[in-house]
Amino acid sequence: MKKVVDVSIPLGPMHPSFKEPCRLKCETAGERVISAELELGYMKKGIERIMKGRPWQEVMFLAERVCGICSVIHNMVFIEAMEKISHIDVAPRAAYLRIVANELDRIQSHLLANYSFCYTIEHETIAMYLLNIREEAMDLLEILTGARVTCAFIVPGGVRYDISDDAIARIEGGLLRIETETTRYAKMFHEGPLIALRSKGVGILSPEEARRAHAVGPTLRASGIAEDARMHHPVYQTLEFKPLTRETCDCHARIMLRFDEIFQSIALIRQCLRMLPPGLIRSGGTCTRGEGTHFGEAPRGELGYHIVSDSYGRIKEISIQTPSIMNIEVCAHHMVVGVTSIADVMATYISADPCISCTER
Amino acid sequence: MSLLQKLKNSVRKRSIHVSFVDTASCNGCDIEILACLAPRYDLEQYGIYVHNNPRDADVLLVVGAVTEQWIDKLPMLWDKIPEPKVAIAIGNCAISGCVFHRPGSYTDPPVSKHIPVALSIPGCPPRPDEIIQAILAVAPIAFKDYEKKL
Numbered sequence: 001m002k003k004v005v006d007v008s009i010p011l012g013p014m015h016p017s018f019k020e021p022c023r024l025k026c027e028t029a030g031e032r033v034i035s036a037e038l039e040l041g042y043m044k045k046g047i048e049r050i051m052k053g054r055p056w057q058e059v060m061f062l063a064e065r066v067c068g069i070c071s072v073i074h075n076m077v078f079i080e081a082m083e084k085i086s087h088i089d090v091a092p093r094a095a096y097l098r099i100v101a102n103e104l105d106r107i108q109s110h111l112l113a114n115y116s117f118c119y120t121i122e123h124e125t126i127a128m129y130l131l132n133i134r135e136e137a138m139d140l141l142e143i144l145t146g147a148r149v150t151c152a153f154i155v156p157g158g159v160r161y162d163i164s165d166d167a168i169a170r171i172e173g174g175l176l177r178i179e180t181e182t183t184r185y186a187k188m189f190h191e192g193p194l195i196a197l198r199s200k201g202v203g204i205l206s207p208e209e210a211r212r213a214h215a216v217g218p219t220l221r222a223s224g225i226a227e228d229a230r231m232h233h234p235v236y237q238t239l240e241f242k243p244l245t246r247e248t249c250d251c252h253a254r255i256m257l258r259f260d261e262i263f264q265s266i267a268l269i270r271q272c273l274r275m276l277p278p279g280l281i282r283s284g285g286t287c288t289r290g291e292g293t294h295f296g297e298a299p300r301g302e303l304g305y306h307i308v309s310d311s312y313g314r315i316k317e318i319s320i321q322t323p324s325i326m327n328i329e330v331c332a333h334h335m336v337v338g339v340t341s342i343a344d345v346m347a348t349y350i351s352a353d354p355c356i357s358c359t360e361r
Numbered sequence: 362m363s364l365l366q367k368l369k370n371s372v373r374k375r376s377i378h379v380s381f382v383d384t385a386s387c388n389g390c391d392i393e394i395l396a397c398l399a400p401r402y403d404l405e406q407y408g409i410y411v412h413n414n415p416r417d418a419d420v421l422l423v424v425g426a427v428t429e430q431w432i433d434k435l436p437m438l439w440d441k442i443p444e445p446k447v448a449i450a451i452g453n454c455a456i457s458g459c460v461f462h463r464p465g466s467y468t469d470p471p472v473s474k475h476i477p478v479a480l481s482i483p484g485c486p487p488r489p490d491e492i493i494q495a496i497l498a499v500a501p502i503a504f505k506d507y508e509k510k511l
C-alpha cells in the first residue's frame with residue numbers, strides 16, 4: 001500500500017505532558033499515525049565522561065544523579081557492581097534493607113507514572129489522588145533513608161543507616177494506608193468506562209514486536225512476557241519473587257500492571273521487614289581492581305552497569321545501559337504506529353513511562 | 362499611591378502564574394515541583410497557577426545545568442514571557458552546575474549567565490515547601506509598583 005502523508009506533526013520539546021524535553025515527530029494521514037521518529041539531545045550532560053577517572057566515592061553520588069526518579073536503583077546497581085568486582089560480602093541485615101529502599105522507590109515511581117498517564121488522558125481526579133498517595137511513599141522513604149529523592153542509602157558492604165523498631169512500625173502503618181488507597185484507585189481505573197475508551201485497545205505492542213525490539217520492564221511484561229532482572233537477584237530469590245504479567249498488550253494493561261506491581265512491592269517490603277535478621281549493617285571491605293557487569297531491575301526495566309576499575313577503586317571505564325531508551329524507541333516504532341488520534345499518541349507515549357534524563361544521561 | 366496601583370499590587374501578590382523549563386537536570390527537581398501540585402501542598406490555594414505556555418506566565422522556574430541545546434533556546438523562551446517577569450533557579454545545578462560542572466561535561470552553568478535570575482533555591486533537590494515559600498516570597502517584591510519602575 002502506498003503511504004500518503006498528510007501532515008507531519010511535531011510534539012515537543014516542551015509539551016504539557018512531558019516532564020522533560022524530547023521531540024516526537026509523527027507522520028500522519030488524517031489523524032492516523034503512519035510513522036513516528038524521536039529526536040533526543042536536549043538533556044545530554046555527558047555523565048559517563050564525568051565519571052571516568054574519579055574514585056567510587058564520587059561516582060556513587062553521580063550514579064544516583066543519572067535519574068532522579070529511580071535514584072535508589074542506580075545507586076544499588078552501581079554499588080553491587082563494585083561489590084561483584086571487589087568480592088565484598090553484604091551484611092545480611094543490610095541486604096534486606098536495600099530491598100526495602102528499592103521497593104519503596106519503585107512504589108513512588110509507578111505511582112508517578114500512573115499519575116502522568118491519568119493526567120494525559122485528562123482524568124485529573126485519579127491523577128491527583130495518585131499524586132497525593134505518592135507523598136505517603138516519599139515519607140516512608142524519608143523515614144528509612146533520611147532524604148526524599150537522592151538519598152545515597154547504599155554503600156559497599158551494607159547500607160548507611162540502621163532501622164529502629166519504631167521506624168518499622170511507622171513504615172508498616174504507611175504501607176497499609178498506601179495499600180488501601182491504591183486498591184480503591186486501581187478499581188476506579190479498572191472499571192472506569194471513559195478511561196477504558198481512552199486506554200483499551202490503544203497503543204498495542206504485540207509480544208513478537210516487544211521481543212524483537214527488546215522492550216524491558218513493565219512495557220514488556222504487559223505484553224505477556226515474564227522477564228525481570230529481580231529473578232536473578234539472590235535476595236529476591238529467597239523472597240520467592242515471581243514477575244507479574246498482563247496479556248492485553250495495550251495502555252490499559254501497562255497501567256494496571258504498574259498497579260499490580262505496587263501491591264507486589266508492598267508484599268515484598270512486608271516480607272523483608274518480617275525476615276529482617278539482627279546484626280551489623282556494614283560488613284566492610286575495599287574496592288579493588290577488576291572488570292564486571294551487573295544488572296538490576298529499575299522501575300522502568302533492566303538497568304546495567306559495566307565498570308572497569310583500578311586498584312585504588314577509581315573508575316577507569318564505565319558504561320550505563322538504561323531501560324528508557326529501549327522503551328521509548330519501541331514506543332515510537334511500534335506502539336504509536338496506527339494510533340487513530342494525536343491525543344492518543346501522547347497517552348501511548350506516557351504509558352511507556354519515558355525518562356529522558358536517564359535515556360541521554 | 363493611586364487606588365488602581367494598590368489594587369494591582371494586592372492582586373499580583375495573590376495571582377502568580379508559573380511556567381517551568383527543564384534545562385537538563387537529573388529529574389529530581391522536576392518531580393519535587395510536580396509534588397507541589399499534590400493536594401498535600403496544593404499550590405493553587407496560594408494563588409499559584411502552573412501554565413505550560415511561557416506566554417501565560419509571570420514566573421519562570423528554571424531547573425538544571427544548561428546544556429548546549431539550551432544555550433540559545435533559554436533566552437528565546439525568556440523573551441516570550443510578558444513583563445513583569447521574574448526567573449527562579451531551582452536546585453544546585455541551576456545555581457552552580459554542582460556535580461555536572463566538571464571537565465568533560467556538555468553543560469554551561471549557571472543559569473544566571475544566560476537569563477537574569479531573581480532568586481535561587483539551593484538543595485539537591487529542594488523540598489516542595491521551600492519551592493512554594495520562595496515563589497510566594499519573590500512575587501510581591503518583584504511585581505510591586507511595576508508601572509512606576511518603567
